[in-house]
Amino acid sequence: MGSNITSPVAKAVKISGVTLEVVQGGEGESVVFLHGSDGMSVKTPFLEGLAEAAHVTAPLHPGFGHSELPSDFKSVDDLAYLYLDMLRELNLSNVTLVGESLGGWIAAEIAVRSTERISRLVLADSVGVRFGSPTEVDIADLNMLSQEEVVARSYFSAEVGRRDLVGMSDDDLVVMSRNRVAMTQYTWSPYMHNPRLRRWLHRIDVPTLVVWGKQDRIVSPAYGSKLAALIPGSRFVTIDRCGHYPHVECPNELARLVFEFMLED
Amino acid sequence: MKTWMFCENAYAEGWDKSSESLRNNLPNKYCDPRKAADILHRHLDEWAMADEWGLNICINEHHATATCLTADCALPLYALARETKKAGLMSLGIHIANRPDPIRIAEQIAMIDVLSRGRFQMGLVKASPYEVYPANAQPVGQTRRFMEAYQLIVKALSTHDGPFSWEGEFFHFRDVNIWPRPYQDPHPPTWFVSMSPTGGAWTADNGASVATFLSGRVSKLLFDNYRKRCTELGRPSSPANLGYLAIIACAEKEEEAKRRAWEICGYLRTSPVVAKQWVNPPGYVPVEENAKAIRASQKPGYVPAYATILQHDGTRIPQATATIDEMIDNYVVFAGTPDQVFSQIKEYNDYVGGIGNLLMMGQGGHLNHADTMDSYRLFAKHVQPRLNELKVEPYVERRQVLAAA
Numbered sequence: 003m004g005s006n007i008t009s010p011v012a013k014a015v016k017i018s019g020v021t022l023e024v025v026q027g028g029e030g031e032s033v034v035f036l037h038g039s040d041g042m043s044v045k046t047p048f049l050e051g052l053a054e055a056a057h058v059t060a061p062l063h064p065g066f067g068h069s070e071l072p073s074d075f076k077s078v079d080d081l082a083y084l085y086l087d088m089l090r091e092l093n094l095s096n097v098t099l100v101g102e103s104l105g106g107w108i109a110a111e112i113a114v115r116s117t118e119r120i121s122r123l124v125l126a127d128s129v130g131v132r133f134g135s136p137t138e139v140d141i142a143d144l145n146m147l148s149q150e151e152v153v154a155r156s157y158f159s160a161e162v163g164r165r166d167l168v169g170m171s172d173d174d175l176v177v178m179s180r181n182r183v184a185m186t187q188y189t190w191s192p193y194m195h196n197p198r199l200r201r202w203l204h205r206i207d208v209p210t211l212v213v214w215g216k217q218d219r220i221v222s223p224a225y226g227s228k229l230a231a232l233i234p235g236s237r238f239v240t241i242d243r244c245g246h247y248p249h250v251e252c253p254n255e256l257a258r259l260v261f262e263f264m265l266e267d
Numbered sequence: 268m269k270t271w272m273f274c275e276n277a278y279a280e281g282w283d284k285s286s287e288s289l290r291n292n293l294p295n296k297y298c299d300p301r302k303a304a305d306i307l308h309r310h311l312d313e314w315a316m317a318d319e320w321g322l323n324i325c326i327n328e329h330h331a332t333a334t335c336l337t338a339d340c341a342l343p344l345y346a347l348a349r350e351t352k353k354a355g356l357m358s359l360g361i362h363i364a365n366r367p368d369p370i371r372i373a374e375q376i377a378m379i380d381v382l383s384r385g386r387f388q389m390g391l392v393k394a395s396p397y398e399v400y401p402a403n404a405q406p407v408g409q410t411r412r413f414m415e416a417y418q419l420i421v422k423a424l425s426t427h428d429g430p431f432s433w434e435g436e437f438f439h440f441r442d443v444n445i446w447p448r449p450y451q452d453p454h455p456p457t458w459f460v461s462m463s464p465t466g467g468a469w470t471a472d473n474g475a476s477v478a479t480f481l482s483g484r485v486s487k488l489l490f491d492n493y494r495k496r497c498t499e500l501g502r503p504s505s506p507a508n509l510g511y512l513a514i515i516a517c518a519e520k521e522e523e524a525k526r527r528a529w530e531i532c533g534y535l536r537t538s539p540v541v542a543k544q545w546v547n548p549p550g551y552v553p554v555e556e557n558a559k560a561i562r563a564s565q566k567p568g569y570v571p572a573y574a575t576i577l578q579h580d581g582t583r584i585p586q587a588t589a590t591i592d593e594m595i596d597n598y599v600v601f602a603g604t605p606d607q608v609f610s611q612i613k614e615y616n617d618y619v620g621g622i623g624n625l626l627m628m629g630q631g632g633h634l635n636h637a638d639t640m641d642s643y644r645l646f647a648k649h650v651q652p653r654l655n656e657l658k659v660e661p662y663v664e665r666r667q668v669l670a671a672a
Contacts, residue, residue, distance in 0.1 A: 176555060182549040187407045
C-alpha cells in the first residue's frame with residue numbers, strides 16, 4: 003500500500019501549448035505510461051503500484067480524459083512529437099517508456115524517432131503495424147463490433163470490462179464520449195496502424211520487452227510475437243488470464259514485469 | 268408548388284432477413300440480382316412518367332443497405348435526363364462528405380446538367396451517420412470535410428478559365444478543369460438537407476435551398492430559421508428555396524389510400540434498423556450532447572427525439588408506433604382521396620408559411636407497381652393542378668375544426 007506522498011495525482015500540465023491531464027507521482031527512476039484505446043482511469047492500481055518505487059508520468063492523450071484536443075491533431079505522429087516534447091519539457095531522462103495498446107504504437111513511434119531520453123521500452127499488447135494480406139484482420143476492428151463483443155475481446159474476465167452506465171457521473175459520460183472521438187481521430191484509417199512503421203522498427207536501440215495478454219482477442223499473441231521479432235534484441239512474454247489491457251486486468255503482474263525489467267542490466 | 272417523385276428503390280424482400288441490422292452488414296447473398304434488376308427498371312418506369320404527369324424527379328442515394336438499391340444517384344438521374352424532356356431532376360443527395368473525390372462528383376453533376384439541358388438541381392448531403400463505415404469516411408471533422416468538398420465542387424463547376432489547384436485540409440488536386448462544364452450558370456441550384464431547426468441558418472449562410480424529410484411540425488421551425496437568416500443576410504428567400512418530403516398516397520377510396528400509405532411507411536419501420544455500434548459514430552454530435560443522450564437512454568421507454576413525431580400540443584410520440592392518422596395529423600403523411608390529400612397539403616402549406624417544393628415519397632416497402640402508378644396518376648391529375656395555383660392562407664388546423672364540429 004503506497005503512502006499518500008507517493009500516490010499519483012492528476013494535474014493539468016501544458017506541453018507544447020497543449021493542456022494535458024497528466025497523472026504524476028512517486029519518486030525514483032522515471033516511468034512514462036502511455037494508455038490505450040479505452041482511455042485510462044486517473045486513479046488506478048497499476049499507476050499506484052508503479053509510484054511505490056518509481057517516478058510515474060502518465061498523460062491522457064489529447065482528446066482523452068480531460069486533455070485538450072487541438073483541432074489540428076490528427077494522427078499518432080502528432081502524439082509521438084508531443085511526447086518527445088513532454089520528455090524534454092518535464093526534464094525526464096533515462097525513461098522506461100511503457101505503452102499499452104494504442105499507447106504501445108505511440109511508444110514505438112517515439113522510439114524510432116529518438117531514444118535520447120529513453121533507456122528502455124515496454125510494449126504491452128501494442129498495435130501500430132500489420133502483417134497480413136489486405137483481407138486478413140490482424141487487429142479486431144472496434145468500430146465494427148458490438149459493445150458486448152468489444153468487451154469480450156478486450157478482457158479475459160467480462161466482469162472487468164463491464165461498464166455501469168447508470169453509476170457513471172455526467173463527467174464520466176463526457177469523458178467516455180471524448181475518448182471515443184479521440185480514438186477514432188487517431189486510428190480510423192489505415193485502421194489502427196501506420197503502414198510505414200514496420201520498416202523502421204529496427205531503429206529502436208534500447209532494450210525492449212514485449213508483453214502480451216495471452217487471451218488478448220483484439221491483437222493476438224502471435225501478432226505480438228511477430229512485432230517483437232522486428233525489434234532488435236527484444237524479449238516476448240505473455241501474461242495468462244489476461245486480455246488486451248493488462249494495466250487494468252493484471253496490474254500487479256504488469257508492474258512486476260516492468261520493475262524486473264528496470265532492474266536488469 | 269412543384270412536386271418531385273421520390274423513392275428509395277428499396278429491396279423490400281430482404282427486410283425480413285434481419286431484425287437487428289438491414290444496413291452495413293446484411294450479406295448481399297440476400298439480394299437476387301434478377302429481382303434487383305426488376306426493381307431498378309420498375310422505378311425508372313415510374314419516374315419516366317414525370318413529363319406526362321407534370322411532376323419532377325428526385326433521387327437519393329444510400330450504401331450497403333437493403334433499404335435502398337440506388338448506390339449512386341447520378342446513374343438513374345443520367346438515364347432520366349435522357350428519357351425526359353421537361354421534368355426537373357434533383358439529387359437529394361450526393362454524399363459529398365463521404366465520397367473521396369469531389370471532382371468526380373462535380374463531373375457527374377456537369378454531365379447530368381448538360382444532358383438534361385439545364386434541368387438539374389444539386390442536393391449535396393452528409394448522408395446517414397451509419398454510412399461512414401461502408402464509405403470509410405472519418406466521422407470526426409466530417410462537417411469540415413463537407414464544407415471543403417462543397418467549396419471545391421462549386422469552384423470546379425464555376426471556374427472556366429483553365430485549371431486551378433487545391434491543397435486543402437482534406438482534398439488535394441493539381442489540375443481541376445472539368446469537361447463538360449455545367450449547363451446552368453454558375454452551377455445548378457444547390458440544396459442542403461436538415462432535420463433540425465438549426466440547420467436552417469447554416470444552409471442560408473451557404474447560399475443553398477433547404478429541404479427536410481418527414482420532420483412534420485419541426486419543418487416549420489427549420490423554415491422559419493432559414494427565412495429569418497436569409498433576410499438578415501440581405502437576400503430574402505422565396506418558397507422555391509424550401510422543400511418538404513412527405514409520404515404521400517392517393518386512391519379513389521380513403522381506406523385504400525391509407526393502406527398504400529401504410530405500405531410506404533415500411534420505409535420508416537426499416538430505415539433505422541441498423542446495429543447499435545453504427546447509429547452514432549464518434550464525433551457526429553458534440554460530446555456533451557452525446558453524454559446527455561446516453562444518460563437519457565437509461566430511462567425506460569426512452570425514444571431519441573429524431574425517432575419521434577412532434578404533435579400540436581408539443582408532446583412527442585414514437586414514430587415507430589404512430590398510426591397513419593397520427594402521421595397525417597402531424598404532416599408526416601398525406602393520404603386519402605385526391606381532395607383529402609389536397610386539403611392536407613394545403614393545411615401543411617399554410618402551417619409552414621408556404622413552400623415551393625413538395626417531395627412525394629410515393630412508393631416504399633411492398634407497395635406494388637400498379638398501386639404506385641395509380642396513386643401518382645390520381646395525384647398528377649387531381650392534386651397537382653390545384654397545387655400549381657396554391658397560395659398561402661391563414662393556417663386552420665383541420666383536426667381542431669373536426670374536433671369542434
